Amino acid sequence: MGPPAPRRSAPLPLTQLQRALLDRFQRDFPLVARPFAAMAKAVGASEAEVIVALAELREAGALARVGATLAPNRAGASTLAAMAVPSERLEEVADLVSAFPEVNHNYEREHRFNLWFVVTAESRTRIEEVLATIEARSGLPVLDLPLVRPFKLDLGFPLPWS
Amino acid sequence: MKNVTLDPIDRQILLASQDGLPLSITPFAVLARALGLEQAELLARLRRLQERGIVRRVAAVPNHFRLGFVANAMTVWDVDDAHARRLGRTVGALSFVSHCYLRPRRLPVWPYNLFAMVHGKSREETEGQRAAIAALLGDACRASDVLYSVRILKKTGFRLRPQDPEAKDEPCSG
Numbered sequence: 334m335g336p337p338a339p340r341r342s343a344p345l346p347l348t349q350l351q352r353a354l355l356d357r358f359q360r361d362f363p364l365v366a367r368p369f370a371a372m373a374k375a376v377g378a379s380e381a382e383v384i385v386a387l388a389e390l391r392e393a394g395a396l397a398r399v400g401a402t403l404a405p406n407r408a409g410a411s412t413l414a415a416m417a418v419p420s421e422r423l424e425e426v427a428d429l430v431s432a433f434p435e436v437n438h439n440y441e442r443e444h445r446f447n448l449w450f451v452v453t454a455e456s457r458t459r460i461e462e463v464l465a466t467i468e469a470r471s472g473l474p475v476l477d478l479p480l481v482r483p484f485k486l487d488l489g490f491p492l493p494w495s
Numbered sequence: 496m497k498n499v500t501l502d503p504i505d506r507q508i509l510l511a512s513q514d515g516l517p518l519s520i521t522p523f524a525v526l527a528r529a530l531g532l533e534q535a536e537l538l539a540r541l542r543r544l545q546e547r548g549i550v551r552r553v554a555a556v557p558n559h560f561r562l563g564f565v566a567n568a569m570t571v572w573d574v575d576d577a578h579a580r581r582l583g584r585t586v587g588a589l590s591f592v593s594h595c596y597l598r599p600r601r602l603p604v605w606p607y608n609l610f611a612m613v614h615g616k617s618r619e620e621t622e623g624q625r626a627a628i629a630a631l632l633g634d635a636c637r638a639s640d641v642l643y644s645v646r647i648l649k650k651t652g653f654r655l656r657p658q659d660p661e662a663k664d665e666p667c668s669g
Contacts, residue, residue: 345561355557362553364538364545366521380520387555388518397556397650398515399522401541404551413598415605431649439649442569442642446605449569449642450649476605478598482580484587485595486551 345395350378350386355396362399403453404486410460411453412479415446416471423447426471435463446476501549504532508540509550560647564614566621570628571607573600573638579608582632586611589631591624606638618643 347355353376363371369387370380378386390396418426423441430450431439439450454460464475501509507530516522527537544550559567574582579597586609587595594612611628615621625641 345563347562354555355562358555359557360552360554362555364523364541364553366523366534366538368522369518369520384518384520390555390557391518393561395558395561397558399518399555400512400515401509401544401550401553402556403509404548427648436649438647440647441645443645444640444642446642447645476601478601478605481597481599481608482583483596484583485592 345393347390347395348386350376350382351390351395354383354386355390409453409455410457410479411451412460412464412477414450414452414464414467415476415478416448416467416473417445418448418471418473420447422471426473429470430467433463433467435459504530505540505544505549508532508537509544558647558650559614560644563616566615566618567644568613568615568618568621568625569642569644570611570613570625571640571642572609572611572628572632572636573606574609574632575635575637576608578635582635583609585631586628589624589627591615592628607640 354372357375358372362368365371367380369383373380373383376383387396387399391398416426416430427439427441427448430436430448433452435452435454436450437453439448441447442449452460452463454463461477464477468475508526511526511530517525519525521534523537523541524534527534530537541550541553545553583595583597586592589611591613592611593614594610596610597608598610600606600608609632613621613624613628615624621641621643625639629636629639
């Protein structure tokens, strides 16, 4: 679980190197023995500078992780779920939802449906169990919105820095 | 998309890397050692997982909030089913849309079938993006809404539980 994002944190000042790393490696991280050396070569820095720059980004909470992202529904099943939670119960219900290891994203959104989360499990059956358990424990209905068709899945996108 | 079965070693590799790679000079060697594998085998398996489409990307994954992209909006649209696939492809091709997909409606409470995520440094910026999507959809769109994210309550990589049996062949559903 990544560090919680404050509601209105000041944007983090980034070095040119950090921007270049985020711009170039939101996909296609080099799958080689010394990936940071390969990244360094691509951005004109040293291997040590790249590792330090990434470590600082991670420390500051600006880098969720360097790693693999699984495609949905290839090695299991997933769904997007939503709940309309009375505001005075939001913390309680959010904690109940986040406690499931099958929940990997959980967001508060400005809407009557104010809690949105992604459930990933080895099977559709398990997803239905998780959603039913959340409904039973919270006493609130859950919208189950499984993917019908993807047109674009996050492959990184250009960060409009300025 | 067809569901696939993971062999036990692939599964271990995914489990071990789910929280991200160590920031060491040789991160894959560290991972391989922990799993009792040769580094070459681990790298070959990761490449294969990516080719098979099981791993979507290996990447530096930013936290947009922390970088100042504080206006993160899930735009949702009720688009005529007859045109939804064509229009979904068009919206998905916009550079400022990071995710775009069709999901089922849940009437009467949820009439929207097309989802597009947009990100900006201000709501003014994301409202402009939303207007651009509305213009593309035109008359095929009957209603729309926008859900700004207030805060991230939990965000982790994919989760495979160590005790899980191998992924079973379940129909694609989620």
